[in-house]
Amino acid sequence: MLKSLNIKKLSHSQLAIPLFALFLVIVFNVFRDISFFSIHVITNNYGNTVLSGNLVSIINGASELVLLAIAMTLVTSATKGQDISVGAAAAIAGSVFVRVLRGNEITMPVIFLALATACIVAILFGLFNGALVAFFDIQPMIASLILFTAGRPIAYWINGGATPNVDSPLLSYIGSFIPGIPIPSPILIILVFGILVTLALRFTNLGLYIQSVGINERAARLNGINPVLMKLLAFMILGVCVTIAGAINVCRIGLINHETILIDIEMDAILAVAIGGNALSGGKFKLAGSIIGAYIIQALTITLYAMKVSSTAVKAYKAVVIIAIVVIGSPVVQQHAVQLRNRLFKKPIKLTENN
């Protein structure tokens, strides 16, 4: 009884931080410029009737980040570390995707074939990281440092050192809009993927097993869970997510540039996990937190763009906001805040409250 109550309280406070941060970003925009939230219906270049506006571009633009944040959460939970090679792996997956597409006439089956090939390659690279982590007991961040260094050059090598473009209306269906549907397709893909992941976590023991490996590997093994398998599985899921993210990005811009595709996304994905209130030291996780974290980061970026901050300078402002969010969320600061409040109001207040 007491234990279940404790867990409830914990999960409550975990989602409290990201929701509070999202609320702050929204309130800031309400006071800054209320028209930030306006959504228009426009006709795009292809003659489709589509939705447009900052909100749409936030949700649309965060698609890749959401995918990687989901996978990063699982990897973080199982291995107590983060994979910093996701951007490089996305470049490799995207390059394979483009290579297969350019080798054939682009039809729907070819796109699926390209996706499957890229998926296999990305899973193999994921397994390389996973094997270093699971068999050799190397910290994930160090293990993925190898691919982080070598990944983009490998992507460069796959396409023979060029930045090839792929152009087909079929690809623009994936990257931008399907005729007749006013919502950008990446949002729909994320929606479907999100439902699948939620179902998988609800109806299988995957989430439970991964968390138990992260909380206590020995205890998990004694209970019949194979920690090595779970870690490898987390990295394989990461491979799948990386492929979809890479493919969406290629379809979105119609070419692959191995140097700039999803650059710095590993940092954003890790931040999404952290802002989502998940411990970067592994164990319990809440996917919803990471997903909200990803949208917060994208909202922050779009807000800064709307304030005419140059794209290179955005990083500095982002860093300040992130530090502010993490400082507010840090247990030490919360404890001090609660003590201060108790002293002021002479009434004990539970730790679950914000600040």
Place this chain on the structure above:
Amino acid sequence: MPIRKLKNLFSRDIGNKPKEPISSTALLLTITICAFSAMYIFAMIVWGGGFLNPQQFLDIFNNNAYLIVISCGLTIVMIAAGIDISVGGVVALITMTCVIFLEDYSGSIAGSIFLALGIGLTIGLVQGFLVAYLKIQPFIVTLAGMFFAKGLTTIVSSVPRTVTNNTFLEFKQFRVVVPGIGSCGKTGNFIPARIEPGVIIALIIVLAVWVMLKWTRFGRNLYAVGGSDQSALMLGINVKRTQFLSYVICGLFAGIGGYVYLLHTGAGNSANAYQAEIQAIASSIIGGTLLTGGVGSVIGTLFGVMSLKTFSNIVIASGLREPYWQSITTGLMLCFFILLQSVIIAYRKKKGVG
């Protein structure tokens, strides 16, 4: 120190009354030094030419003095089981700020040095406070630090700038002649080998850090905190202050490294020191520092930088000139050393040797 440890190793091999078992730090250091020597001798035999030229050997130092300095800082942080990935961004920020200070505000050399050290120290202080006293994960803090520094660099100036200040240029062109070694030029005259002032700064820092880690209370505290912060706390070590100071020192070294970089290139650019943090981490790992903390040596880090750069020279010498080969081979080398370390540590754990 390595000589004593090598003697230890030697006596163990012969089998005469094994003394205390060699520590993980010393073992990994020995491996690194052997690997570097083997690699360099191999290169001298196979390719000869440039590798036999003392100047080319010294150029490894000349071109990477800044990397040695920031790697020393990273080694300190990593021994205390932390990580700092902001150093590359800080180096870029410092080069840009110092160039703007020297050019647009006609600042003095001393002023620019203070500016560089001040920026490094400030970032180190803030990061150290957030990590040690507010207990925020170091990766997140220093990641934000990197974003902040890189973003701020482009706010300071979005276009690359070069120093034209005469006093600075004289300082930049100053070379120290190494007595006794050199090479013969095409006309047969003797060209003495030269090193840049930055190299001397870097070597002094390596020496200072080595002394600090070896003989001071703070140095020993770093190993204790990195090994197990719980045990360190029980021993009465001020864990928070030790962690805090490790980040402050790393920030200060990033400041010095930034100035050394500026002395080498004389230009400010937001692309300066690109991926320097990764190279510094890689150098520390190759040099035998474990990211789990508690194990590492700064001499190893020096050899780590040299191994990394010698290996890229070998890659170029063997005809793989495209820049992407360098990254791929760096990755392979990293892979090799990481696996080697993990196997050695696992083996020692099995045998119960500290």
